[in-house]
Amino acid sequence: MRTSELENLKVAIVGGGYGGAVAAVALSRLGATVSVYEQAAAIRQVGAGIGLRPPTIELFRELDIFDAIAAVSTPSDYFEILTATGEVIQREEWPKMHDYAQVNKTRFIHRGDFIDTLLALLPEGMVHLDHRLTEIEDSGSSATLTFAGGATVTADLVIGADGIRSTVRNQLFSDNQPVFAGAHAYRAVIDSVDTDGLDVDDNLRLYMNERGTMVYFLPLRHRDQVSFDITALSADDSWAPEVTTDELVALLDGFDERLVNITRNLDLDTVTSRAVFDIDPVDRWHSDCVTLLGDSAHAMLHHQGQGANQAIQDAGGLADALREADSVAEALALYQSTRKPVTDTLQRLSRESWDAESVSTAFPEKSSIT
Incomplete structure (x- = not known):
């Protein structure tokens, strides 16, 4: 046009x-x-961490908003998938990281920081x-x-x-x-000092067992925090299911004891609990x-x-x-x-x-x- x-x-x-x-x-x-x-x-600070992939970062460069996003995010080199007890299954660099004039690492950001940053770039009065x-x-x-x-x-x-x-x-x-996916996701943002030493670098880790339980461990180093997500199978399709600490801990039976300890110490008032849909x-x-x-x-x-x-x-x-x-x-x-x-x-x-x-x-x- x-x-x-x-x-x-x-x-x-x-x-x-x-x-x-x-x-x-x-x-x-x-x-x-x-x-x-x-x-x-x-607009409230809700949710947990997300990963902005290299093509997304390139778009932010084109829109001249990369610096604003980079100021509130953590760059990552790779994604690692592990067994429940921490043995590495796969470790791979983020796809397309080197496909651009500048290296575009995936960047981890808190959802609230992301929305706040974007809305601050818009003229006053544009958002109703x-x-x-x-x-x-x-x-x-x-x-x-x-x-x-x-x-x-x-x-x-x-x-x-x-x-x-x-x-x-x-x-x-x-x-x-x-459409209900037959699973629940429980998410919290915790301080790095409360991770039993698991927050060792800036890369995403996914721990999983054979029963379909997965733990996503996503560093938000710029905040000295980690986004911690437990996804587990469930037949309960209520939009925001209730959960107890004992139930969360039971989901991690057989996982690395440090992940179990993190879960045991979660403040349930800070945990977002939701059924998973697409x-x-x-x-x-x-x-x-x-x-x-x-x-x-x-x-x-x-x-x-x-x-x-x-x-x-x-x-x-x-x-x-x-x-x-x-x-x-x-x-x-x-x-x-x-x-x-x-x-x-x-x-x-x-x-x-x-x-x-x-x-x-x-x-x-x-x-x-x-």
Whole structure:
């Protein structure tokens, strides 16, 4: 699209998470008038650590926000998969780390720090909190959003970045509902001094046993903390299951005693407990003026660590498509045709999870995605 067309483009983004916030940065850089509508009444420091992969870091360099992200993140060289007692099964460098003009290491960051950093890059007044979408009406060349309380907004382009239970997706594109993966994830951020000496470097470690229990140990050295995640099989599909310390400790029977001690000493008030869900692939993400982005389009399980990265890559891909195409409608078709094959593959691979007895690579996507 011509620069003048982009500068006259009014964009409404539903959702202020990873993908929505990066899309706001990227489309603002194109000159569009962007507004972000977030249903939360306040942005809070919630969640745990995530890994920003090398292609994501390269996008941040292109958007000139790398320095801001680097200031609140920890660089990592490799991912290591181990048995429950600590014997190394696989250790591999992060894919694509050396594919760019500068080395792009994967960077570990706390979700709250990431969102805070991104939102701080946006002009004051661009983000509108306490806006819960109740209805979207697609008129062809524009779409109108209605929020709880009755406020309405009309935009030339609406981006549904509103997560796994997306209102935009369910009203316009698909009735795909979250699919329970038969597992729970329990996450906490702990101080490095409380890790019994396991926090030895800046690299991600995954410990696993033959019963399907996995412990992710992700350093946040810039914070002197570690993101600690226990994922275990469960038949309970309640969205936020309750758990006791004894139950968590029992899940780690046979694991390295240091991991057991960390678990025993967790403050349950700081532990995020959730059942694990994704969605089946969505056939169509877009109309002529509305599109999906991130989890609303392709929520995936966390085993490959790709959910946040793909939401961010969606934002970059959408900005590229708007630059290249002659209209919003053409851009949205190009965006889906470019991004959907990648995310379909990663959704499938993420469902395959890990098997302690047959791990051949730390990065199964390497053989499927260039």
